[in-house]
Amino acid sequence: LTGAQDGSVRMFEWTRPQQLVCFQQAGNARVTRMYFNAQGNKCGVADGEGFLSIWQVNQTTSNPKPYLSWQCHSKTTSDFAFITSSSLVATSGQSNDNRNVCLWDTLVSSSNSLIHAFTCHDHGATVLQYAPKHQLLISGGRKGYIYIFDIRQRQILFTFQAHESAVKALALDPSEDYFVTGSAE
Numbered sequence: 001l002t003g004a005q006d007g008s009v010r011m012f013e014w015t016r017p018q019q020l021v022c023f024q025q026a027g028n029a030r031v032t033r034m035y036f037n038a039q040g041n042k043c044g045v046a047d048g049e050g051f052l053s054i055w056q057v058n059q060t061t062s063n064p065k066p067y068l069s070w071q072c073h074s075k076t077t078s079d080f081a082f083i084t085s086s087s088l089v090a091t092s093g094q095s096n097d098n099r100n101v102c103l104w105d106t107l108v109s110s111s112n113s114l115i116h117a118f119t120c121h122d123h124g125a126t127v128l129q130y131a132p133k134h135q136l137l138i139s140g141g142r143k144g145y146i147y148i149f150d151i152r153q154r155q156i157l158f159t160f161q162a163h164e165s166a167v168k169a170l171a172l173d174p175s176e177d178y179f180v181t182g183s184a185e
Contacts, residue, residue: 001043003031009045011057022063023055033079037086044089046077052091054106070110072102073124081130081137083151088115090151092139094124101125101139103151116154120147129170129179138179140167146181 003009007028010019029049036043036057044054050073053066072080073093080091089104099117106113121141129138136157137149144163149156163183171180 001034001036003034003045005030007031007047009034011043021059021061023059023066024053025063032077035080035082037082039086042082042086044080044082046072046080046091046093048076050074050077050093050095052077052080052089052104054089068106068110070104070113072104073100075124078124078126079128081128083130083132090128090130090137092121092125092128094142098122100141101128101137101147101149103154118147118149118154118156120156120159121145126166126168127170129172131172131176131179133176138170138172140170140181142166144183 001011006026008026009024011021012019029047032048033046041057042054043057046052050071052072053069055066072091073095075094077091077093087107091102098119100121101118103115104113105115123142125139125141127140135152139147144161146162148158162181165184167181168184169182
């Protein structure tokens with residue numbers, strides 16, 4: 001799966017020289033993050049205008065429409081994570097009201113899909129990592145802060161400043177004992 005600055009999103013297969021499908025043509029907002037869900041049957045794309053779009057991967061048309069597309073953040077959606085069976089999605093980004101980390105239910109209408117919004121990360125959240133064993137979300141922000149959220153209780157558990165500049169990367173070890181942060185510096 002490839003995403004570009006021009007907003008195009010294409011899927012390729014290792015053994016074929018041509019793209020399998022073009023999910024999104026050039027001319028859209030820049031792609032900020034893309035993932036397949038754990039089952040591999042859906043892909044999601046976040047963009048610089050605050051939108052998250054999700055497609056079924058097994059499309060037969062050359063330019064399929066997303067089955068879900070909604071604006072998660074008023075400025076930008078920088079990252080997201082599929083939670084459980086992909087019906088729950090967490091997003092990070094920047095919104096005018098500082099609700100910069102959100103939980104969404106993809107099975108209900110877009111007007112009712114916001115489950116919870118965390119007010120955190122002045123100037124926006126840049127990265128997000130889901131820890132399924134502990135049911136936690138870890139987010140990093142533009143000011144170097146890390147927030148850890150309990151998604152079951154929908155509360156912030158910890159916050160600390162990890163860096164002096166924006167957090168650009170988060171990685172979680174498979175046993176979920178440690179996570180690593182990387183920054184713009």
